[in-house]
């Protein structure tokens with residue numbers, strides 16, 4: 441099943457709340473809008489937010505003859521989604537599982553979802569380097585078309601955490617496609633002027649030190665925040681905003697990368 445996916449992208453962040461699920465969903469939506477067939481797998485077992493972000497909370501998955509059938513956002517079935525959120529009876533239900541149960545659920549997510557042929561599978565992970573990551577890395581480290589996109593915010597503390605993620609990827613043998621800096625300045629809804637609230641450029645500097653490609657910056661944009669819960673792509677709704685341009689550029693870079701996903705194979709050893 442995973443062997444049939446042309447590119448697998450793990451979306452990782454060191455800290456919570458930096459916009460990892462926003463990046464995962466907007467990347468999946470941009471790929472769909474640009475004509476690709478996409479799967480989005482949410483393995484954040486304790487805080488699955490993808491069903492909410494895509495306005496799919498009322499949906500549930502079912503078992504078909506070939507495995508779990510994902511929830512499709514569209515009738516053409518170009519964007520399929522799988523999340524633990526579809527298996528909970530309410531958004532407020534907590535998943536309180538110990539390591540082995542989490543591990544077995546993630547293995548099922550990786551092995552038993554019937555995605556059909558996909559151009560891209562985006563995997564949205566929980567923050568940090570938890571049981572979920574270790575399981576997913578162990579299962580994907582030998583899949584050559586798999587690489588990671590790291591999401592950070594400009595603050596030094598988030599940058600430090602992403603540095604740990606780089607080391608984690610290196611240790612587990614997952615190549616890094618690049619780093620995105622989210623919440624990089626604030627876009628005024630009145631005049632679209634972008635103001636740096638925190639320092640900016642930390643993601644780019646780290647990418648240079650770590651010799652990992654820098655994929656671009658996304659400002660805090662209230663209009664992008666409002667797309668959360670609507671399942672709409674920024675590239676369709678706000679085609680001229682910085683965020684949309686960044687995602688279109690990212691899709692272009694992905695389409696040009698070798699199918700084996702290894703745009704970066706020699707991250708700096710001395711982090």
Ligand SMILES: Nc1ncnc2c1ncn2[C@@H]1O[C@H](COP(=O)(O)OP(=O)(O)OP(=O)(O)O)[C@@H](O)[C@H]1O
Pocket residue numbers: 453455456457458459460461462463484487489566567622623658659660661662664665666668
């Ligand atoms: N660039 C942005 N502009 C405006 N709002 C944003 C932006 N990025 C993220 N947000 C908002 O910030 C909140 C957190 O984003 P998100 O859920 O994507 O973070 P996360 O890193 O996945 O969080 P978690 O650690 O809980 O998984 C959401 O309400 C989202 O809509």
Ligand code: SF4
Pocket residue numbers: 628629630631632633
């Ligand atoms: S950026 Fe411009 S429009 Fe926005 S609040 Fe400041 S002065 Fe007003």
